[in-house]
Amino acid sequence: MHRFASDSSNAARPFDEMGAGESCRPPYAMIRRWIAETPKDALVLKRREAELLFRRIGITFAVYSEGGDPERLIPFDIIPRVLDAEEWGLLSRGLRQRVQALNDFIRDVYQDRQILRAGLVPPELVLHNDGFRPEMQGFKPPAGVYTHVAGIDIVRLGPREFYVLEDNCRTPSGVSYMLENREAMMRLFPDLLAGHRIASVAHYPEELLDTLKSVAPEHCAGEPRVVLLTPGAYNSAYYEHSFLADEMGVEIVEGPDLFVDDSIVYMRTTEGPKRVDVIYRRIDDDYIDPLTFRPESVLGTPGLFNAYRSGNVTLANGVGAGIADDKSIYPHVPAMIRFYLGEEPILNNVRTFSCGKPEDLAFVLENLRELVVKEAHGSGGYGMLVGPQATQDELDVFAKKLKAAPGNYIAQPTLALSTCPTFVDQGIAPRHVDFRPFVLSGKEIRIVPGGLTRVALREGSLVVNSSQGGGTKDTWVLERC
Amino acid sequence: MLSRTADGLYWLSRYMERAENVARIVVAGHRMASMAHSLENPGNEWSSTLLAAGCEQTFFAKHEAATAPLVIDYLVRAPDNPSSIFSCLETARQNARAVRTALTVDMWDALNETWYQAREGERFGAALENLPALLEWVKERSLLFNGAYTNTMLRNDAFYFTRLGTFIERADNTARILDVKYNVLLPRHEGVGGALDYYHWQAILRSVSALRSYHWVYQDRLKPWLIAELLILRPEMPRSLMSCYEQIIRHLGLLSDAYGGKRGECHRIAGELHARLRFGRIQDIFQAGLHEFLTDFIDRSVTLGSEINSLYLV
Secondary structure: OOOOOHHHOOOOOOEOOOOOOOOOOHHHHHHHHHHHHHHHHHHHHHHHHHHHHHHHHHHOEEEOOOOOOHHHHHHEEEEEEEEOHHHHHHHHHHHHHHHHHHHHHHHHHHHOOOHHOOOOOOOHHHHHOOOOOOHOOOOOOOOOOOOOEEEEEEEEOOOOOOEEEEEEEEOOHHHHHHHHHHHHHHHHHHHHHHHOOOOOOOOOOHHHHHHHHHHOOOOOOOOOEEEEEEOOOOOOHHHHHHHHHHHHHHHHEEEHHEEEOOOEEEEEEEEEEEEOOOEEEEOOOHHHHOOOOOOOOOOOOOHHHHHHHHHOOEOOOOOOOHHHOOOOOOOHHHHHHHHHHOOOOOEOOOOOOOOOOHHHHHHHHOOHHHHEEEEOOOOOOOOEEHHHHHOOHHHHHHHHHHHHHHHEEEEEEEOOOOOEEEEEEOEEEEEEEEOOOEEEEEEEEEEOOOOOEEEOOOOOOOOOOHHHOEEEEOOOOOOOO | OEHHHHHHHHHHHHHHHHHHHHHHOOOOOHHHHHHHHHOOOOOHHHHHHHHHHOOOOHHHHHHOOHHHHHHHHHOOOOOOOOOOHHHHHHHHHHHHHHHHOOOHHHHHHHHHHHHHHHHHHHHHOOOOOOHHHHHHHHHHHHHHHHHHHHOOOOOHHHHHHHHHHHHHHHHHHHHHHHHHHHHHOOOHHHHHHHHHHHHHHHHHHHHOOOOHHHHHOOOOOOOHHHHHHHHHHOOOOOHHHHHHHHHHHHHHHHHHHOOOOOOOHHHHHHHHHHHHHOOHHHHHHHHHOOOHHHHHHHHHHHHHHHHHHHHHOO
C-alpha cells in the first residue's frame, strides 16, 4: 500500500554539496582549492583558535540531565557550507510561502476554523492537541501574526531537492550561531571570505527589532518599548537571549522583573516602573503566566496573558503558535499552502506516517528497520529511533513502546541527508548536515540570507542535534556565483 | 535600568572585591602564622583570620579546630563557603552572565576568563601546595577586573552601582581587619612594641596593601595609632574607611542626580558616616573605644547596604 517516494528513499550514496570524487560544484570551487592547499596542522591551529574565541564570548550550550560541565561549547566546524544565489532564491521563496501559510493556519484555527470546516485537517487533531490553546480563541494579535520568528528545519537530498523536516513556530533558537559563526570565520579566514561575495547576515538583530516594533499594540504611543523575556541564566539558550538583547539594545528581563497592573505590563527599574509594549519571549507558553497556565511556574509573570489578550502588550511569538509545528499537523502543511495561498508548495514535505492510524502503525512496525521514528511532540533528538542504525534489541524495545502508545509517534523514511566536507579527526571527510533558516514575520516577512547549518560529526550519523554530538558550520549564501 | 541588573552589577563587583580581600587576609594570616610560633596557642592566628574574613561562625559549625590546612581550604576553595575565593569568583561570573548586556566586553572577558582559569584542574585543586601563586593570581584577576570596568564603562547608573559594590565591600573589609586586631592597636601598646606586635602591625598594613603607603605618608616607624588613623581617616589611602566613603557618597549622589534628585535613607546614613570620618579625630575614636567605633561602623555599613537594596535593587 505505502511506497517510499523514490527521491526520499535511502539512496546508496548521499548528495555531497561540494561534489563527490573529482567533481566540484561551482559554489565550492574556491573552498576546494583552499582545502587542498591548507596543511592539516594549520587547520588544527585554526580550530583551536575558534574554540578559544567561542569560550571567550561565552557562547555555550547547557545539556540538562547529563551532569558534567554545566556549560559546554558546541563544536564548530571551520569548513563553511555554501549555497549559491539560485539555491537560496528557491529556498527563500519556499520559506516565505510556508511561513505565511503556517501563520494563516494559526489565525484560522483560533478564529473561523475554515480549514477544519473544509475537511482538510481533522478537527480532533487540532482541538485535542496539546499545542492548541483554547484561551486564544477569538483573540487576534496585532497584524494577525502569531509566529514572528520561525525556524524551519530543512534537509537536502539533491541539487534542487529541499525537504522540510520540521517547523518550529514557538521559540526556535540557534540564530546566535548563525551570527557568531560568521563572526568567527571573518576573524579566522578573512582572505577566504574576501574571495567570495557572501551575503551579510549581520543585520538580523535590526530586522528582528523592526519586526517586533511593527507588531506593537495599536494604541502604543511613541516608540514601542521592546524587551526580551528569558527564563534566566540557567537556560540552555541563555547566551543567545543575552546576545540578541544586546544586539538589539533592549532590556533582557526575567519573569519577576515584570509585573502587571490593571492589565498593563511594567518592568521594575531603578527609577520605578516602566511600561512595556512588546515582549520577545523565549519562555514556553506553559510558563509565561501562572494565573492562566501552569500555576507553579516561577519563570513567568502573573497577569501577563490577560494583558496580552487585552491588547496592551504584544507577545512574540504569540501564545498558541505551537499548534502549527506539532509533528501530527506537519503532514497537512502542503494542504495549508494550497488552501490559504492557492499555490503549490515550493519546499517538499517528507512522507510521514502517523502511528495513531492503525494502517500506518502496521506499516511502520513492519518496516521499522528502514524508518526514523520520532515522538510527535518531542524535540531535541531525544527519544527517536533511527532504524537503519539501531540494533535488533533497540528495534524490539522501540516496537513495544510504539504499540503501547502509537498516537505519540510519527515515522518517516530515513533520508539520505546531503553531506558537506567537514574537518574531523581523520582529516576532511563528508558529514551529514541540515539547515535551519529563520523567518521573521511582522507587518511583512523578512528572511536574512543564511541560517544555522548543523552537522553530524560522527561518521554516518544522521542526528545533528547539539545535545547528541552535533556541531555547527557557517552557512554562506553567495550573492552571485 | 532594571533593578535586577543594578543588583547584579552591585553584587558582582562586591564578590570580586571580596575574592581579593579574602586573598589578602589569607596572605597576611600565612605570614603571621609563620612568625607567631612563640604564641601559646598556635591556632590563634588562623582564628582571627577567620574573624577578619567574616567566616568564623560557619567555619566552626563544620570544624572543631582552626588549623592552617582547614582554614586555608575553607577560605580559599570550599564550595560550601559562599565567601571562599572560589565561590566569590563563581558567584561573580554567575551575576555577570545574568546581567551580561550591562557589561562591557572587557569586563566580561575579565570575569569569564577568571572563571575558566579558576576551574583549571591544578589551580584550586592544589591550592595548599601552591598557595602564594594562587593568591597572587587572585589579586591580579581582581585588579584586572577593576581596571576593566573603571576604564571601559560608560559613566552612567550602571557604573555607579558597580562602584558602590566595590567600595561598600572594601570598607567593610578594612573595618573587619582593624577590628580583629584592635587589641594590638590599643594605647597600652604605646611606646616600643615587642617584635610580635611589630609583625601584627605589619600584617594589618600588608593585608590592605598599605605598608609602603604608611611609610610614604608618615615617614616614621610603625605606630599603632598612626596605623589606625591611616586606615580609618586618611583620604589619600585608597582602602581607608574615609576613602571608601568618599566614593560611596559620591556615587550615591550621582545616582540621585541621574534619577531626578530622588534620595533615600541610604543617602542619609552614608552622609552621616562620611561626616564622622571626615571630621573625626583618631584620639577621640580611641577615647570612645576603637572596638566600639569599629563594631558600630560595621553595623551601620550593613544597614547602608540594605537601604541601598530597598531603594534601588528590588
